[in-house]
Amino acid sequence: MKRTLVLLTALLLLPLAAQAQLSTPAEKSASRTIRAEALRAHVGFLASDLLEGRGPGTRGDALAQQYLATWFQLLGLKPAGPEGSYLQPFELVGMTGHPETLTFTAPQGSAALRFHDDFIASSGAQAEESVLQDSELVFVGYGIQAPEYEWDDFKGMDLKGKTLLILNNDPEDDPKLFGGKARLWYGRWDYKYEQAAKVGAAGALILHTTPSAGYPWQVVQTSWSGEQFELPASGARPRLQMKGWTTDEATRRVVQLSGRELDILRGMAQKRDFRPVPLGVKVSTRFVNQVRRRPTANVLGLLPGSDPKLSSEVVLYTAHHDHLGLKADAKPGEDAIYNGAVDNASGVAAMLEVARAFTALPKAPPRSILFAAVAAEEQGLLGSQYLAEHLPVHPGRVAANINIDGLNIHGRTRDVTVIGLGKSSLDKTLIALASGQGRLVRGDQLPDRGFFYRSDQFNFAKLGIPSAYFSSGMDFIGRPPGWGKERRERWEAEHYHQPSDELRPGWDFSGAVEDVQLFFLLGTQVARTKELPRWNKGDEFEAPRLQALEALKTEGAR
Structure with missing residues (x-):
């Protein structure tokens, strides 16, 4: 905790002008292409009743995959799945009983x-x-x-x-x-x-x-x-x-x-x-039990890097595209669809906007950018587990994982919540970028929930890949103190993993836009900074990172 406070204090004392220089004019311009209207449109489709809650192995799951693959193709991303496909298919074993x-x-x-x-x-x-x-x-x-x-x-x-x-x-x-x-x-x-x-x-x-x-x-x-x-x-x-x-x-x-x-x-x-x-x-x-095998897939799109050497390394963006599907015991007339609008149609929408911002750059960044919409997160991070076990590149060549799981739907904030603040060198860049937005970075404001271990970045962290997972702040502009925390707790009590997690007309994406811009700008920094991100000394994931990097050296010496 003391180390985190020292880091925060030191960075917040840096002149804002120096912090703003972290991003190039082209990157700032590309970040401004991220739009609230596009976020709403993507959520509107992915969380619509047509997709029936995007349960793994269902028609809605396949529709979500096709939607994402189509957008990756439209944005000019290269297929990164097997056999020249955007899909990385795998099987799930479903058990009912x-x-x-x-x-x-x-x-x-x-x-x-x-x-x-x-x-x-x-x-x-x-x-x-x-x-x-x-x-x-x-x-x-x-x-x-x-x-x-x-x-x-x-x-x-x-x-x-x-x-x-x-x-x-x-x-x-x-x-x-x-x-x-x-x-x-x-x-x-x-x-x-x-x-x-x-x-x-x-x-x-x-x-x-x-x-x-x-x-x-x-x-x-x-x-x-x-x-x-x-x-x-x-x-x-x-x-x-x-x-x-x-x-x-x-x-x-x-x-x-x-x-x-x-x-x-x-x-x-x-x-x-x-x-x-x-x-x-x-x-x-x-x-x-009724036991059956059902197909699903991660959706992978690659923006190749522009540097002949660094392009062999990737910045990995992830967001899970699945949700809970249909309520099995719904009564007649009851809403039976777990639409999963916040969780996680909004995160997928954010990733698509990040991808669009990268393709708006006049030149691709030095490192490659891999976008992965992963499946079956709600069933125990299964899609990211499969991807971690079948990465298209060596884990030591993944510079960082930036995971997006849920967006802010309540407006602009003065702060940003970084889950796992103090764990890696990514903190320094995040703090400086957020300060350039006029916002303060805070650590996990609900630390008893264990959020770092509850979303897809955990599977990549276990491989040693430095991971960034952050969400909206809680200090909302124009709202009284405590309003943000009250909203968050009410949402978890009333809408988390419930059919009521639906897109609503009153959602305010203005704060989400700033968060998504931060997701994008963090990726641009990692993609063009020569030094790889690292876990802080003594962190629980430092050892597998060092092992992965050492394995790369051994591989290169052969």
Whole structure:
């Protein structure tokens, strides 16, 4: 935190005139081609009912892909997919099926939780049947193994075949551990399921509360109901039979069967010396799944760089084009379409406008620019995972990833929110560019939500690629203090992953235009600055970056 404040102070003291010189006249001129009308038009099509929520593998998904490929072609971008195509196709495994009840038995009695109201669960096995039969329930605290913090919630206990009850988030009482109030990957559900599978567990249940998740139970209900998708299973990767969530109230009933109190268990889990607690409760359930393979695709367009040497390196822009599709249990007359206007038709619209601004330059930048509209983000960052595993260039040749996930729809702001501020050298450029707009850069203003680990840039960061992910500020011009945060929290409570995320006439794209200009100008800087961006020393993603760059050297020496 101190390092970030020093960096911010030093840069804000630079003369504005010097900061403005970061961008060339041609770049500034191209940035002015980014228009609110174009953003609205792209969102209007991608979030229309015609595309039926852009669920993976659906007709709406294919329409979104074709729309993007057509725009890439119109803008003069080169196809960057296999066999001269704009599409990078891959398969998803879709599974539909859930148990009506989840049964817990103990000598003291039994409890049956109801699907949707008390728990949400999906099969972890890509099979027609998935069964838990009298699997022992073990409370494992936060389910974290973090050697750098000398933290291990499993303590070597044999957990094969068990069902793990796991707290959401990560310990936050000590500011020296796990970023304090900030959520790290250790606090994310995908990490917890992955760790549970690694230790051989049969099932994993994450205890949901709104503060620990960063979103209400209704988001779990909508995101984890209906068909669930994964990339095809690898034989070497361990799998759970069940991945699920339980409400706080339901979990208390289950824990009471063991004669323990949930709040006492929570308190125990805050300490390094915590050890797993077998609860003496057996878990049983059965999934009967419909399993099918469905095609989807990332859409890739390339603007080749103008420098003979640097053009082999790319600046990677990403935005996910998918959303949740149709509501499976919609009642007659109910809005059944998850339009995904903010999330993420708006981000795709922004990427298209960034691409148009790049093609408006009189000359392409030295480095190449790769635009990737990725699929199946809502299903667990699957499209970006596939792209990360099948990049058209070596990871060491990707200068940076600039990811766009959701735009500001409420007007202009005095600030910009940078998720992960303090992690990489990209901060310096971002701060200077934002200052040139007359705006202040702030770090994540909702650090407990773990946003850096919840969007597509995470898959590229794991490869060591320096990543920028920023969103609108919260200090809105002409609005009272706190208005922006209130709007953000209301949107998450009422519209996030709900059918009401629709384009509305009252949306104000003026602030979005400034944000998109910032996305563009950051890319131009990275594309023409000789020195590659880097993670700050000691950052969690520094090691894979150094490994990727070293691999390039070895490759070049052959």
